[in-house]
Amino acid sequence: MMWLSPSESDALRLSLDVAARSVGCSLPLAIAFAWLLTRRRFLGRTLLDALVHLPLVLPPVVVGFVLLILFGTRGAIGSWLHRAFGIELVFTRNGAALATAVMTFPLMVRAIRISLENVDRGLEDAARTLGAHAVDRFTTITLPLMLPGILAGTVTAFSAALGEFGAVITFVSNIPGETRTLPLALYTVLQQPGGEHAAARLASLSLVLGLAGLLLSEWLMRSLRHVLGR
Amino acid sequence: MMLSVAAACRLGSFTLNVSFEFPTPGVVALFGRSGCGKTTVTNIIAGLLRPDSGCVILDDTVLLDSQRRIAVRPELRRIGYVFQDTRLFPHLSVAANLAYAQKRAIGPPYVDVAAVSRMLDLVPMMNRRTHQLSGGERQRVAIGRALLTQPRLLVLDEPLAALDDARREDVLPYLETLRDQLAIPMVYVTHDFAEVLRLATHIVLMESGSVTAMGTVGEMSLNPALRSIIGPDAVGSIIDGVVLGFDPSSNLTRVRVGEGEINVQAGGLAAGTALRVQLLARDVIVSTQLPRHLSVRNSLAGTVTGLHGDDDESDLVTIDIGGAEILSRITKAATRELSLKPGVKAWALVKSVSLRGHAFAARPL
Numbered sequence: 378m379m380w381l382s383p384s385e386s387d388a389l390r391l392s393l394d395v396a397a398r399s400v401g402c403s404l405p406l407a408i409a410f411a412w413l414l415t416r417r418r419f420l421g422r423t424l425l426d427a428l429v430h431l432p433l434v435l436p437p438v439v440v441g442f443v444l445l446i447l448f449g450t451r452g453a454i455g456s457w458l459h460r461a462f463g464i465e466l467v468f469t470r471n472g473a474a475l476a477t478a479v480m481t482f483p484l485m486v487r488a489i490r491i492s493l494e495n496v497d498r499g500l501e502d503a504a505r506t507l508g509a510h511a512v513d514r515f516t517t518i519t520l521p522l523m524l525p526g527i528l529a530g531t532v533t534a535f536s537a538a539l540g541e542f543g544a545v546i547t548f549v550s551n552i553p554g555e556t557r558t559l560p561l562a563l564y565t566v567l568q569q570p571g572g573e574h575a576a577a578r579l580a581s582l583s584l585v586l587g588l589a590g591l592l593l594s595e596w597l598m599r600s601l602r603h604v605l606g607r
Numbered sequence: 608m609m610l611s612v613a614a615a616c617r618l619g620s621f622t623l624n625v626s627f628e629f630p631t632p633g634v635v636a637l638f639g640r641s642g643c644g645k646t647t648v649t650n651i652i653a654g655l656l657r658p659d660s661g662c663v664i665l666d667d668t669v670l671l672d673s674q675r676r677i678a679v680r681p682e683l684r685r686i687g688y689v690f691q692d693t694r695l696f697p698h699l700s701v702a703a704n705l706a707y708a709q710k711r712a713i714g715p716p717y718v719d720v721a722a723v724s725r726m727l728d729l730v731p732m733m734n735r736r737t738h739q740l741s742g743g744e745r746q747r748v749a750i751g752r753a754l755l756t757q758p759r760l761l762v763l764d765e766p767l768a769a770l771d772d773a774r775r776e777d778v779l780p781y782l783e784t785l786r787d788q789l790a791i792p793m794v795y796v797t798h799d800f801a802e803v804l805r806l807a808t809h810i811v812l813m814e815s816g817s818v819t820a821m822g823t824v825g826e827m828s829l830n831p832a833l834r835s836i837i838g839p840d841a842v843g844s845i846i847d848g849v850v851l852g853f854d855p856s857s858n859l860t861r862v863r864v865g866e867g868e869i870n871v872q873a874g875g876l877a878a879g880t881a882l883r884v885q886l887l888a889r890d891v892i893v894s895t896q897l898p899r900h901l902s903v904r905n906s907l908a909g910t911v912t913g914l915h916g917d918d919d920e921s922d923l924v925t926i927d928i929g930g931a932e933i934l935s936r937i938t939k940a941a942t943r944e945l946s947l948k949p950g951v952k953a954w955a956l957v958k959s960v961s962l963r964g965h966a967f968a969a970r971p972l
Contacts, residue, residue, distance in 0.1 A: 502655050503694035505681045507756050508711030517707070521698045605698050 381582075387554055388562035389582065391470065395545075395558055396538035398474035400531055403482055407530065408523075410482075411489035432544075433483045441547025444476055448548075472549040473556045477541040481534040488533060492526020493519070525601045529594055536590035540583060559583055610635070610760065610792060614651045614661030623647050623658070623816045629809040631666060631760075631792035636803040636824075639813035640836060645796040648813075649762045652794060653688045654681035665760055665792075685714050687753030689763040693745045695737040701748050702733045708755040716757050718789070723751040726788070727781050743774040747781060754785070761785070761793045767802060775802075782806055783966075800837045804845065804885060805965055812836070828885075829925065829932055831915065839917065839936075843887035846931045847967060850880040859904065859959055865931025867907040869957065873964045883967040891935035892956040893924055895945050904959040907933065911951045914942065922947075926955045 381389065413419075414426055432440050448455040448466045458464040466472035496519055504514045520527075542560040549556040551565060563579040566572035611628035623644045629635040637645045650656035652663055654670065657678060663671040665686075670679045695704050705720055724730050727747045732740060740748065746766050753761060766782075767775045779802070785791060786806060795806055803810060803824065810827040812820040820832045827833060828845035848864040859870040862882050871884060898906055912932065913925035922942045924935045933955045937947075947953070 497694075499690065499692065499694050500696060502681075503688070503690060504696075504707070505655065506653055506684075506686065506688040507708045507752065508682045508713060509707075510680075510682055513711075518696060 384553070384562065385579065385582070388557055388559050388579070391554065391556075392539050392558040392586075395470055395473045395477055396535050398471065399477040399481065399538045400485075400535045402474070403478040403485060403534070404527070404531060407482060407485040407489055407534075408520075408527065410486050411493050414486070415490055415493045429486050430483045432480050437480060437541070437543025438547050440479055441476055441544040444472075444479065444544065444548040448472070448475065466549070468549050468552055468556065470549075470555055473545050473558065476544040476548040477538045480541050480544050481537045484537055485530040485534040488530030489523065489526045492523045492529075495526075496522045522605065525598055525605070528597050528601060532590055532594035532597070536587050536594075539586055539590075559586075608632075608666045609664070610652075610666075610794070611662070611664045612648065612652060614648065614658040614663070616647070616651075616656075616658035616661070618647065621647075621816060625813070625816070625818045627811045627818050627821050629811070629821075632790040633808040634786055634793040634795055634806050635809040635811055636807035637794060637796045637811050637813060638800070638803055638836070639798065641798055642815075643813045644816045645798075645813055646764055649688070649764050649794060649796055652760075653686050653762055654679060654684050655688075668759075682711075683713065685756065685759045687756050687758030687761045689746070689749050689753045689761065689766045691765040691768050693737075693749040695745055695748055695752070697737055699737070700733070701729065701735050701737060701740070704737065704748060704752050705729070705755055708752045712755060712757045714757050714759070718754055718757065720755065723754050726784055727751045741774070742770045743777040746770065746778050750778075750781065750785070754789075754791075758791065761791050762796075763793060764796045765798070766795075767799070768797070779805055798836075800841055804883070824883075825931070829934060831923075834917075840889060841887070842917075842923070842934060842936070843885055843890070844932055844934045845883060845885045846933075848882050848884050848964075850876045850878050850882050852878050857904075860964070862964065864907075864928070866929030867909075867931070869905040869907065869962065870959045871962045871964045872959055873966075876964075876966060881967045882964040884962060884964050886933055886955075886957055886962065888923060888934040888936040890957055890961040891933060893926070893935045893937055893941070893945065893947070894954045894956060895947070895951065896954070898954055898956060901956070902958070903956045905955075905957045905962075907955045907957075909933070909953060909955065911947055911949055911953050913949060914947060924953075926953050928955065 410429055414422065446452055450456060450467060455466060466475055500518055501514050504518045509517065540560055545556065545558060546561055551557050551561045559579060559582065563576055566575040608631045609628055610631055613626040615624045625648055637648060639645055647656060651658050651661060660673040661671055669677050670684055671677060699707065709720060727750060729748060729751055732744055737745060767778055783806065797803060807824050809823055810821060811818055812832055820827065820830050824845050825847060834842050846864045848862040851861040851863050853860050860873045860876055862869055862871050862884060864884060876882060907928045909926040909928035911924060912927045915923045917923040917936055921936050921938050924937060924947060926933045935955060
């Protein structure tokens with residue numbers, strides 16, 4: 378990446394890293410939540426549904442603030458994580474990944490849920506009569522048929538993760554090389570006099586990344602549909 | 608050996624209350640109009656639906672007994688299920704669909720992929736994707752897949768309903784092959800009487816959630832309850848006969864039906880073959896004297912055993928020819944003129960050209 382300055386490529390690499398960690402960790406959870414919300418009827422399902430979607434409507438600063446309270450050094454979960462596993466989240470890239478994951482989680486759950494709703498339950502019944510037990514049915518029938526939605530959710534969440542700003546800066550601050558992702562870098566240069574040129578470069582980079590993500594997702598979906606015979 | 612089913616359940620405003628049993632191996636047709644609860648019954652047999660109360664016993668195995676709180680899970684029932692909409696897995700090839708069933712089969716294997724693909728002619732489509740198949744081909748793959756679970760019972764839920772007549776004719780012979788070669792018990796759901804005639808040994812007649820009549824196909828062909836579903840023109844006795852021989856000069860096959868003998872237009876059948884013959888009531892003429900100087904090839908002597916008003920103008924006469932009964936529809940005027948009543952000696956006359964036989968190798972039960 379010769380045409381990028383060291384600080385720019387740092388921010389890009391960090392953004393990709395944070396987004397990858399965020400999506401990688403939240404994907405299995407998103408599939409589990411999508412399944413729970415689609416297939417199970419239980420007390421508090423509506424509440425859980427609302428909680429999952431909350432980051433979509435809350436100001437990101439609020440999400441960052443709540444994360445600080447819960448996962449901060451003295452927070453209920455944060456202090457336990459530190460004591461038990463030595464995991465630090467505040468001011469680290471893992472913290473940035475957590476904030477990003479929470480913000481993009483609803484996008485991922487929504488996409489996966491739609492694809493799960495479209496899976497023909499009749500096919501699962503058929504698998505059942507062919508001798509497949511619950512886990513077997515899920516991994517061999519349901520999951521492959523959900524793949525388009527999982528993929529769409531992953532790509533959308535990854536693209537959105539690259540651009541997450543408010544929750545990240547509130548929770549893990551703006552530390553070069555550790556938490557200064559692309560949007561944070563963009564914000565930083567804008568704070569300096571005469572930073573418009575640098576800002577434009579970073580903005581263009583974000584634009585290219587976002588567009589590439591969407592095009593990639595579209596292409597993947599098309600080839601998947603072909604494989605799934607639709 | 609026996610399949611016995613009893614179940615009661617409420618699904619919304621629909622109430623199901625059925626009870627029937629039939630000997631295995633055999634093919635029982637669940638026959639009735641759409642919406643009478645046939646699929647609900649097959650789902651209960653396969654275990655996909657739990658009735659409020661009920662009991663399903665296949666041979667010596669209890670699959671469901673709500674009183675004893677026994678409910679074998681569908682994946683362990685060893686019941687092959689062929690769905691109307693095939694439910695082939697769209698993300699797998701034909702071969703992979705078959706392998707899916709074979710890998711999960713429990714119990715002693717009796718057919719392998721090679722045998723199934725030979726029986727159902729699946730070899731040329733093995734590497735195709737399921738959406739590249741025609742309707743008839745899809746259904747054959749679905750039947751093969753169900754067989755590869757090595758089932759003790761095959762449940763087929765209107766497997767031909769989504770196909771046009773030509774395609775139906777593509778698949779029916781394969782089902783006959785299964786019945787005759789594998790001797791696997793089948794529960795066959797249909798609302799098409801032609802399929803019943805071709806495949807079934809027994810009929811369970813259903814109407815709005817309950818069983819209205821049941822028996823062998825021969826018995827049921829005489830049952831007045833059938834008329835309202837198949838229509839007056841399809842009413843007629845169905846007799847499982849045995850081929851006696853072929854007469855090349857007249858091109859007719861002689862068939863023993865009960866104690867009588869009839870000539871049927873069918874070729875290439877060896878003596879001893881089981882042949883099912885349908886004598887439509889509208890095609891049978893009744894005479895009270897031994898008929899002579901007629902073109903009719905078949906005259907069967909017997910005794911009138913029943914006389915029922917069929918509609919305003921006609922009567923249905925039942926003639927016992929010894930070991931089999933024949934139905935004839937005649938006008939009420941004719942009944943009066945011939946003074947037909949139970950006990951009267953009569954001859955049933957049928958033109959050979961109006962008879963078609965269906966080779967039926969399954970043991971007539």
